[in-house]
Amino acid sequence: MNILDKIVADKKKEVDLKKGLIPTTQLEKSVLFNRTGASLSTALRNSQSGIIAEHKRRSPSKQTINQSTNVGMVAKGYENAGVCGMSVLTDIKYFGGSIEDLLLARACVTMPLLRKEFMIDEYQVLEAKAHGADVILLIAAVLSQKEIKSLSELAKSLGMDVLLEVHNEAELQKSIMPSLDMLGVNNRNLKTFEVSLETSKELATQIPDDFVKVSESGISSVAAINELKQYGYQGFLIGENFMKTENPGQSALDFINALQNV
Numbered sequence: 001m002n003i004l005d006k007i008v009a010d011k012k013k014e015v016d017l018k019k020g021l022i023p024t025t026q027l028e029k030s031v032l033f034n035r036t037g038a039s040l041s042t043a044l045r046n047s048q049s050g051i052i053a054e055h056k057r058r059s060p061s062k063q064t065i066n067q068s069t070n071v072g073m074v075a076k077g078y079e080n081a082g083v084c085g086m087s088v089l090t091d092i093k094y095f096g097g098s099i100e101d102l103l104l105a106r107a108c109v110t111m112p113l114l115r116k117e118f119m120i121d122e123y124q125v126l127e128a129k130a131h132g133a134d135v136i137l138l139i140a141a142v143l144s145q146k147e148i149k150s151l152s153e154l155a156k157s158l159g160m161d162v163l164l165e166v167h168n169e170a171e172l173q174k175s176i177m178p179s180l181d182m183l184g185v186n187n188r189n190l191k192t193f194e195v196s197l198e199t200s201k202e203l204a205t206q207i208p209d210d211f212v213k214v215s216e217s218g219i220s221s222v223a224a225i226n227e228l229k230q231y232g233y234q235g236f237l238i239g240e241n242f243m244k245t246e247n248p249g250q251s252a253l254d255f256i257n258a259l260q261n262v
């Protein structure tokens with residue numbers, strides 16, 4: 001079993017447990033359930049920088065990135081830096097996040113929030129909405145075409161944007177459908193953790209122009225972003241490069257200033 005298989009097997013158990021504890025009727029009663037979402041794809045289309053900044057304490061490939069963060073303060077810092085949106089890791093076991101992190105971030109900012117999670121069940125889409133998410137992530141490597149369709153259509157019906165993540169051509173070809181807003185290319189292979197920006201470059205031409213292109217993972221320099229922009233990318237998902245510092249918001253601000261000064 002590779003790490004991705006393990007994560008998904010654990011996620012199935014977690015979701016089944018949660019379903020028994022908090023029924024969907026309760027999720028639908030959240031005041032946030034009727035909140036009008038903010039569109040990340042629109043923010044990216046209108047932005048110069050295109051930065052989506054992530055809150056990530058640890059990951060299977062890096063045991064400690066930042067264990068001393070206050071997610072609300074990080075969210076405020078990112079928003080003040082002028083990022084287009086924030087990605088909040090909500091997986092507990094492998095990334096040290098939680099669904100409460102999303103709620104706390106929502107309480108502090110109005111910018112679009114992405115629930116970064118291994119989505120396998122409609123329950124998690126409702127849960128995302130109930131905790132203030134504007135966008136969900138769907139990972140093609142762990143979903144069938146049918147699942148991508150039903151999960152993305154549910155998200156759209158709740159007024160959320162959908163970011164679909166791929167790592168190779170086969171995943172991309174099976175995933176293209178009108179219920180997606182953004183196509184993300186993960187430069188990190190989730191099965192081996194290998195990172196290469198070449199992945200984004202290779203897949204760029206195969207992504208139809210009606211989707212906002214997002215390059216994810218392993219981005220740490222202004223030069224990398226300027227290069228990826230030449231391939232049509234309008235969104236750049238950055239986690240570790242900001243989170244490994246003491247003040248992620250300040251790091252994001254410095255980064256965006258450097259981007260604008262070239």
Ligand SMILES: O=P(O)(O)OC[C@@H](O)[C@@H](O)c1c[nH]c2ccccc12
Nearest residue numbers: 186216217218219237238239240241
């Ligand atoms: O910390 P990085 O290398 O900047 O990467 C951020 C983000 O792309 C990464 O956390 C990520 C991309 N896709 C995922 C899917 C699940 C968990 C995490 C991820």
